[in-house]
Amino acid sequence: MSKPSDLVQGTLYLLILKILALEPAHGFAIGQRLQQISGEILHVSDGSLYPALHKLEQDGWITAEWKTSELGRRAKFYSLTPDGRRYLEKESADWERLSSAISHIIRLKEV
Amino acid sequence: MRWLYILPLRLRSLFRRAEVDADLEDELRSHLDHRIAHEIAAGRTPAEARQAARGALFGIAQRKEQCRDARRTAWFDDTVRDIRYALRALKRTPGFTIAACSALALGIGANTAVFSVVNAILLRPLPFHDPHRLVLIFDSFQQQGIERGPASMADFLDWRARARSFQSIEGFSNGSITITGQGDAQQIASQRVTSGFFDALAIRPILGRTFSAGDDHPGAAPTLVISERLWLRLFSADPAISGKTVAVNGQPHTILGVMPSSFPLASAQTEAWAPLTLTPPTRRGPFFIRGVARLKPGVSIEQAAAEMNTIAALVEQANPKDYIRLRFPLQSIPEAIVGDIRQLLLILAGAVMLVLLIAVSNVANLLLARATARQREIGIRLSIGASRGRLIRQFMTESLLLSFTGGAAGVLLAYWGVAALRTIGPSLPRKSEIVVDANTLAFTLAISILSALLFGLFPALAASNSRCGENLKDGARAGESRTHGRLRAILVVAQITLSVFLLIGAGLLIRSFNLLGRVDTGFHAPPSSVLTVLVTPIGTRYPNRDAVAAYWRQLLLRIQALPGVEAATVAVTIPPNRVAYTDGYQIEGKPAPPGTEYPAVPCPVVGADYLKTLGIPLLRGRFFDSRDRGGERDVTVISETMARMHFPGENPIGRRLKHGHSSLNNPYMEIIGVVGDVKYQGLEGETPPVYYEYAGSGYSSVMWLLVRAKGDASALLPSVRAEIRAVDPAIPIARAGTMAEALSESVALPRFRSLLMTVFATVALLLAAIGIYGVVAYSVTQRTQEIGVRMALGASGANVLQLVVGQGGRLALIGVVLGLIGAAAVTKVMKKLLFQIEPADTTTFAAAAVVLGTVALAASLLPALRAARINPVVALRNE
Numbered sequence: 004m005s006k007p008s009d010l011v012q013g014t015l016y017l018l019i020l021k022i023l024a025l026e027p028a029h030g031f032a033i034g035q036r037l038q039q040i041s042g043e044i045l046h047v048s049d050g051s052l053y054p055a056l057h058k059l060e061q062d063g064w065i066t067a068e069w070k071t072s073e074l075g076r077r078a079k080f081y082s083l084t085p086d087g088r089r090y091l092e093k094e095s096a097d098w099e100r101l102s103s104a105i106s107h108i109i110r111l112k113e114v
Numbered sequence: 115m116r117w118l119y120i121l122p123l124r125l126r127s128l129f130r131r132a133e134v135d136a137d138l139e140d141e142l143r144s145h146l147d148h149r150i151a152h153e154i155a156a157g158r159t160p161a162e163a164r165q166a167a168r169g170a171l172f173g174i175a176q177r178k179e180q181c182r183d184a185r186r187t188a189w190f191d192d193t194v195r196d197i198r199y200a201l202r203a204l205k206r207t208p209g210f211t212i213a214a215c216s217a218l219a220l221g222i223g224a225n226t227a228v229f230s231v232v233n234a235i236l237l238r239p240l241p242f243h244d245p246h247r248l249v250l251i252f253d254s255f256q257q258q259g260i261e262r263g264p265a266s267m268a269d270f271l272d273w274r275a276r277a278r279s280f281q282s283i284e285g286f287s288n289g290s291i292t293i294t295g296q297g298d299a300q301q302i303a304s305q306r307v308t309s310g311f312f313d314a315l316a317i318r319p320i321l322g323r324t325f326s327a328g329d330d331h332p333g334a335a336p337t338l339v340i341s342e343r344l345w346l347r348l349f350s351a352d353p354a355i356s357g358k359t360v361a362v363n364g365q366p367h368t369i370l371g372v373m374p375s376s377f378p379l380a381s382a383q384t385e386a387w388a389p390l391t392l393t394p395p396t397r398r399g400p401f402f403i404r405g406v407a408r409l410k411p412g413v414s415i416e417q418a419a420a421e422m423n424t425i426a427a428l429v430e431q432a433n434p435k436d437y438i439r440l441r442f443p444l445q446s447i448p449e450a451i452v453g454d455i456r457q458l459l460l461i462l463a464g465a466v467m468l469v470l471l472i473a474v475s476n477v478a479n480l481l482l483a484r485a486t487a488r489q490r491e492i493g494i495r496l497s498i499g500a501s502r503g504r505l506i507r508q509f510m511t512e513s514l515l516l517s518f519t520g521g522a523a524g525v526l527l528a529y530w531g532v533a534a535l536r537t538i539g540p541s542l543p544r545k546s547e548i549v550v551d552a553n554t555l556a557f558t559l560a561i562s563i564l565s566a567l568l569f570g571l572f573p574a575l576a577a578s579n580s581r582c583g584e585n586l587k588d589g590a591r592a593g594e595s596r597t598h599g600r601l602r603a604i605l606v607v608a609q610i611t612l613s614v615f616l617l618i619g620a621g622l623l624i625r626s627f628n629l630l631g632r633v634d635t636g637f638h639a640p641p642s643s644v645l646t647v648l649v650t651p652i653g654t655r656y657p658n659r660d661a662v663a664a665y666w667r668q669l670l671l672r673i674q675a676l677p678g679v680e681a682a683t684v685a686v687t688i689p690p691n692r693v694a695y696t697d698g699y700q701i702e703g704k705p706a707p708p709g710t711e712y713p714a715v716p717c718p719v720v721g722a723d724y725l726k727t728l729g730i731p732l733l734r735g736r737f738f739d740s741r742d743r744g745g746e747r748d749v750t751v752i753s754e755t756m757a758r759m760h761f762p763g764e765n766p767i768g769r770r771l772k773h774g775h776s777s778l779n780n781p782y783m784e785i786i787g788v789v790g791d792v793k794y795q796g797l798e799g800e801t802p803p804v805y806y807e808y809a810g811s812g813y814s815s816v817m818w819l820l821v822r823a824k825g826d827a828s829a830l831l832p833s834v835r836a837e838i839r840a841v842d843p844a845i846p847i848a849r850a851g852t853m854a855e856a857l858s859e860s861v862a863l864p865r866f867r868s869l870l871m872t873v874f875a876t877v878a879l880l881l882a883a884i885g886i887y888g889v890v891a892y893s894v895t896q897r898t899q900e901i902g903v904r905m906a907l908g909a910s911g912a913n914v915l916q917l918v919v920g921q922g923g924r925l926a927l928i929g930v931v932l933g934l935i936g937a938a939a940v941t942k943v944m945k946k947l948l949f950q951i952e953p954a955d956t957t958t959f960a961a962a963a964v965v966l967g968t969v970a971l972a973a974s975l976l977p978a979l980r981a982a983r984i985n986p987v988v989a990l991r992n993e
Binding site: 029030031032035049050051053054057058060061062063064066072074076077078079084085086087 | 116117120137140142148149151167177180183
C-alpha cells in the first residue's frame with residue numbers, strides 16, 4: 004500500500020477523522036501523523052489529503068480555522084464538529100464489523 | 115446540526131469565490147512551507163528541500179480542481195454559464211426570440227388573466243364559515259314555471275316549525291329603504307333579515323353588533339345595521355355610530371353596528387339591513403322571503419332536500435286551495451352564487467388552454483428549426499466532449515429563459531386584462547375579488563415551467579441525438595432530418611386543428627351576439643331617445659295611494675311640459691329586462707286544463723302615454739286613457755302573443771281576464787286592446803304573453819319615469835332631475851339612464867364572452883399563420899436546389915408556386931378537417947351560451963374553414979412567391 008489511490012476512499016476519511024479526534028491539526032501535520040501512526044505503512048502523498056479534507060469540511064464533519072503552527076507559521080487547523088464525532092463513532096463501528104468479517108473469511112482453512 | 119457548518123461554507127463558495135480560492139492557495143503554500151521546514155530539519159539543504167517539496171505536491175493543479183469540486187457548487191457555476199450562453203444565443207437570433215416570447219406572453223398572459231377570474235369566483239373559498247354546509251331554501255311552483263322563488267311568511271314559519279335537518283333557518287328579502295335627515299334623501303338598497311341571519315352565515319360586524327334574538331319580533335324597537343360603505347358615505351366613519359338613530363322611511367331607527375361592505379348573499383349595492391319582522395301571517399302570501407340555513411353536522415344536502423319535500427307535501431295537504439305540486443327546493447350557497455357563470459368560465463379556461471397549446475407548439479416548431487440550424491454547433495460541442503445530458507440541460511435553460519420572459523410579459527398583460535375587466539367588464543359574481551395575486555403568480559410560474567418542458571424537451575432530445583461526426587463532415591448541408599420535418603408538419607397540423615376549435619367557438623358566440631342585436635325589442639322609439647329614471651315617492655308625505663298618485667300626476671305634467679320632451683309616462687316594468695313582478699292569470703270561459711294553471715307572466719302597470727313614449731304599436735282596440743282612471747283596475751290590454759295564444763281567430767276585445775291563482779277571488783278586467791309584443795325578459799328570453807294594467811287607477815311607490823326626447827335623451831337628464839327636485843327634494847331617484855344603455859347592459863355578458871373568444875381566436879389564428887409560414891418558408895430554403903433543378907428542366911413559376919402552396923395547403927386541409935370533426939364533438943358544451951343557433955351551426959363551421967384556408971394560403975403564398983423567383987442558374991451554382 005504505497006499510493007493513496009490504493010486506499011479505499013472511505014478509509015482515508017476514517018483515518019483523517021480519527022487523527023482529528025485526538026487533537027486539531029493542519030494538513031501537513033495530519034499527513035505526518037498518518038505516516039507515524041501506521042508505522043510508515045500508509046503513505047499519503049502531500050496533495051491527495053486536501054481534496055479529502057475539503058470534502059469532509061463541506062460535509063460539515065470537520066471545521067477549519069487559521070492558527071499559528073508549532074513552527075510559528077500560519078496554517079489551517081482542522082477539528083471535528085460534534086456531528087463529525089458521532090459520524091466517526093458510527094464509521095469506526097462499521098469498519099470494525101467489516102474488517103472482522105473479512106479477517107474471519109481470510110482465516111478460513113482451504114479445503 | 116451540521117448545517118450550521120455547511121451553510122456558511124456553501125454561501126461563501128457561491129458569493130466569495132475569490133476569497134475561497136485565495137484561501138486554498140494560502141493553505142497549499144502553508145503546506146509547502148511546513149514541508150520545506152520538515153526537510154531542512156531532516157538535514158537537507160534549503161535548495162534540495164524546496165525541490166523535494168515541489169515534487170511532493172506534484173499535480174497540484176489537479177488537486178486544486180478536486181478541492182473546488184468538493185465545494186459542490188459546480189451545478190451553480192454550470193447554471194450561470196448556461197444562462198449566459200443561452201442569453202448570448204438568444205440575442206444572436208432576435209427574430210426568433212421575440213417571436214417565441216410574444217407567442218408565450220400571449221398564451222401565458224391569457225391563461226393568467228382567466229385563472230385570476232376562475233380563482234376569484236370558483237376556487238377561493240367564500241367568506242362564510244364552511245359555505246358548503248349552507249343552503250338556500252325556496253318555494254317552487256312548477257305550474258307557474260317558478261323553479262326557485264321566494265316563500266311566504268307562512269311557508270317560512272312552517273319550515274322553522276317542522277324541519278329537523280338544519281341548525282337554524284333564517285330568512286332574508288331584498289328591498290330598499292329611504293334614509294332622510296342625512297343631507298339629501300337617499301334611497302338605499304337594503305335587505306330585511308331575521309335576527310339570526312348574520313350568525314348563521316358566521317359574518318361578524320366590523321363595529322358594534324348585529325341583531326339579537328327578538329329584534330325580528332312584531333313590536334320590537336326598530337333597528338338597523340349599516341354597511342361599511344354607507345358608514346363612510348353618510349356618517350363619515352363615525353366610531354361612535356352604534357346607538358345613534360337615523361330616520362328610515364320617516365321612522366327613527368337605532369343603528370346597531372357596521373357590517374363589511376359586501377358579502378356574496380347581499381348584492382354589491384346592499385348598504386343596510388333591517389329586521390325581517392316575523393308578523394303572524396293571515397294568508398299564504400305574499401311571497402318575498404328566501405331561506406338560508408346551515409345543515410346540522412352529519413346531515414347531507416340530499417337528506418335535507420328529502421325532508422323539505424316531505425314538508426312541502428304536508429303543507430300542500432293542509433292548504434289544498436293555495437298550492438298545487440308545491441316543493442321547497444334547496445340550493446347550496448356556492449352553487450347559488452356561482453351559478454351559470456361556472457360553465458362560461460370553464461369554457462373560457464379551456465379556450466385559453468388551447469391558445470397556450472398553440473403557442474407552445476409554435477415555439478416547439480421554431481425550436482426544431484433552430485436546432486436544425488445549430489447542428490454544426492451541436493456537433494462541435496459533442497465532439498469536444500460535452501455529454502448529451504449537458505447539451506439537453508443547455509437547451510432546457512434556453513427554453514426556460516424563453517418561457518420565463520414570456521411568462522413575465524404575460525403577467526403584465528394579465529394585470530392590464532384584469533384591470534380592464536374590473537372597470538369595463540360585465541357584472542360577475544364576486545367581481546371585486548378578481549385580482550392577480552400570489553396564487554395567480556404561482557399558477558403562472560407552474561404553466562411557464564410546464565410550457566418550457568412541453569416545447570423544449572422534445573427539440574432538445576432530438577437535437578442532442580445527432581451524431582457528432584456527421585454534422586461536421588465537410589459540405590454537409592444543414593439538412594433537416596426527415597423526422598424533424600415530419601414532426602414540424604404534425605405540430606402545424608395540431609395548431610390549425612386547435613385554431614379551428616377556437617374560431618368555431620368564437621364564431622358561434624359572435625353569431626349569437628349578432629342575432630341578439632337583431633332581436634326585435636318590440637318598441638320602435640330610438641333607444642337613445644328614451645330616458646328612464648327610477649323614482650320612489652316614499653315617506654311620511656306619502657301615507658296613502660292618493661298622495662302617491664297625486665305626486666305622479668304632478669310630476670308627469672311638469673315633465674311633459676319640458677321643452678324637448680315628446681312624451682312622458684310611468685311604468686313598474688320596462689323593457690328589456692326590468693320586470694318588477696309576475697303573476698298568474700285566469701281567462702273567463704277559458705280555464706287552464708284541469709289540475710294546471712297558466713304560468714306567471716309579466717304584468718306591467720303603465721301610464722296612458724306608454725305606447726307613445728316607447729313607440730309600441732296598437733294592434734286592436736284602444737289603449738288606456740283618462741276614461742279608465744276612476745275604475746278599480748277594471749280594464750286591461752293584452753299583448754299580441756297572449757291574443758294569439760288564447761284567442762286564435764277571435765276578437766279578444768270585450769273578453770275578460772283576472773289576476774292570480776284560480777282559487778283567488780280577484781275581480782275580472784275587461785280587455786280593451788291588443789298591443790305589439792315587447793321583450794321584458796331580456797333579449798335572450800322568451801316572449802311570454804303579457805297583460806297590462808293602467809297606472810292611472812293604481813300608481814305605485816316605486817316606478818320608472820319614462821321620457822321620450824325629440825333628440826338625444828341624455829341631454830334631457832339635468833332638466834328632468836331639476837323637475838323631480840322641484841316637486842319634492844326629499845324623493846330619491848336612482849338608475850337614471852337611456853334605454854340604449856339599458857339594452858347594452860342587458861347584453862353585456864354575451865358581448866363580453868364573444869369579445870373574449872374573438873380575441874383568443876385571433877391570437878390562435880395569428881400563431882397558426884406564423885406556424886404555417888415558418889414550415890413552408892423553411893422547406894423552400896431547404897429545397898432551393900431541387901426547385902432550381904425543376905426550373906432548369908422546364909418547370910414554370912406557376913408550377914413552383916403550386917408545388918409550394920400545395921405543401922402549406924395540404925397541412926391546412928388536414929388540420930381543418932380534423933378541427934371540424936373535433937369541434938362538432940366539442941361545441942355541444944356551449945349550447946347554453948348560444949342564441950337561436952345550434953352548436954353545429956353549418957354557417958359558422960364553413961366560415962371557420964374558409965377563414966383558416968385563406969390564412970393558410972396567404973401564409974404559404976409569401977414563401978411560394980420567393981420560390982417562384984428562384985434563378986435556377988444561381989441555385990445550382992451555389993452547390
